[in-house]
Amino acid sequence: MEHCKSQTLLLGLDIGSSSVKAALTDARTGATLGTAHAPETEMTIAAPQPGWAEQDPETWWANCCAAVQALLHHTRANPADIAAIGIAYQMHGMVALDAAGQVVRPAIIWCDSRAVFLGEAAFQALGADYCLEHFLNAPGNFTASKLKWVQANEPERYARIRHLLLPGDYIAYRLTGAAATTVSGLSEGILWDFSQNNLAHGLLDHYGLDPALVPPIVPTFGEQGRLTDAAAAAIGLRPGVPVTYRAGDQPNNALALNALRPGDMAANAGTSGVVYGVIDQRTADPQNRVNSFAHVNHQPDAPRIGVLLCINGCGIQYRWMRQQIAEAGSTYADMERLAATAPVGSDGLCMLPFGNGAERMLGNRAIGAHIAHLDFNRHDRAHLYRAALEGVACAFVYGIQILRELGLPLSVIRAGNDNLFQSAIFSETIATLAGTEIEILATNGAVGAARAAGVGAGLYESAETAMQTNALVARYTPNQDADACRQAYKTWENLLQSARSGHIL
DSSP states (O other): OOOOTTOOEEEEEEEOSSOEEEEEEETTTOOEEEEEEEOSSOOOOBOSSTTOOEEOHHHHHHHHHHHHHHHHHHHTOOGGGEEEEEEEEOTTOBEEEOTTSOBSSOEEOTTOOTTHHHHHHHHHHHOHHHHHHHTSSOOTTSHHHHHHHHHHHOHHHHHHOOEEEOHHHHHHHHHHSOOOBOHHHHHHTTOEETTTTEEOHHHHHHHTOOGGGSOOBOOSBSOOOBOOHHHHHHHTSOTTOBEEEEEEHHHHHHHHTTOOSTTEEEEEESSSEEEEEEESSOOOOTTOSSEEEEOTTOBTTBOOEEEEEEESSSHHHHHHHHHHTSOTTOOHHHHHHHHTTSOTTGGGOEEEEEOSSOBGGGTSBOOEEEEESOOTTTOOHHHHHHHHHHHHHHHHHHHHHHHHHTTOOOOEEEEESSSGGGOHHHHHHHHHHHTSOEEEEEOOHHHHHHHHHHHHTTSSSOHHHHHTTOEEEEEEOOOTTHHHHHHHHHHHHHHHHHHHHTOOO
């Protein structure tokens, strides 16, 4: 793909469920010129019934336009210099368009649980061996099951559907006017058959869903369409800019952290936590504790599978600690300084962070958060803060052990500098217990999508080259308190076993 020499700026969009983030990078220097987000407050998630979660896709588009316009204003960049656009997006959602390209119903997003029973029934009917061999996952509460729910419960709406899209596919459609998807995206919706290297016809047939609703497949990297006149006017760019990349948020975050080779592992510790490892074989977990999807660089003859483990109870525990326990006005930096005054292991104080709903890695059980061994004569805020950080770190290590059981050859963990990994206590605890280095890099999902757009546009030699410009913020290695860390983990694991059995120590 040829570009004018002046066109070296790259635009990345990250479509979340709370906000849309935009980033602008320069392919010549690798520099991030600026970031922006919209709206100022979080986007609304509608819950018409318990367990439902819906959003209006038009809201995503409106906030894309607002974020890009704010970014251009802030950076004073010339829209004519933007060479390509990349898209990252919230995974597992379902957007349905009619023949005129209009949204048929609100999007059913990732945290909606209405279709759980349908996925479980399909798993039993098709058989565990079949599902894990062909899809690498149980059908679960993913996009295919959500579409089946619409067919069964809203037949008039289902009859109008002409295109089944993931959230990122919808934004690409608004930009280019072309309905398309990717193998990586289809795999996250349990719409891809890895054994047949084709659509998941076995599941579609079982559900009675029309495979013609799945749009044409485009490469993850490469031209996927060009900005229409109408979209260019709405978003503030020139017509004809190519969209050259799209991927779900977790594969994209891993890409942004240069986790592309077997053994690479990316992590994120926001409200919930994610450990995402890359492996070179089609791997599934018979216990369904993790999910396996096609990574951004997956090829049938060179498999790259992203094994994703999610921890619902993560940063939300530490936020609760700040809101309920910390002194008014305390910052996370204040809490970190105080936590550092407590010893490794928090003098026996131990916490389980599982107070944010059912945990997939614990068999989809909601065992709740727990604080154990609290001694009123010994423990203070410093111990509580450290125990909270260590408790989440132990949950990550527990998950990492699951990934190792599945054959992930862990080499290094990479994380961004915008979440709980900013805590040295948290990061050092994981590094020590997992026996690996942790690299903290200055990047985020929108920046990763921007640089990936440069790969798809031919401005970088490879994805690895594009992501090598990430600045290293910090490196954590196993520390000298390994014995104390291991003892603290043993205490934590015993508490977990007691909670899972219903007998807290």
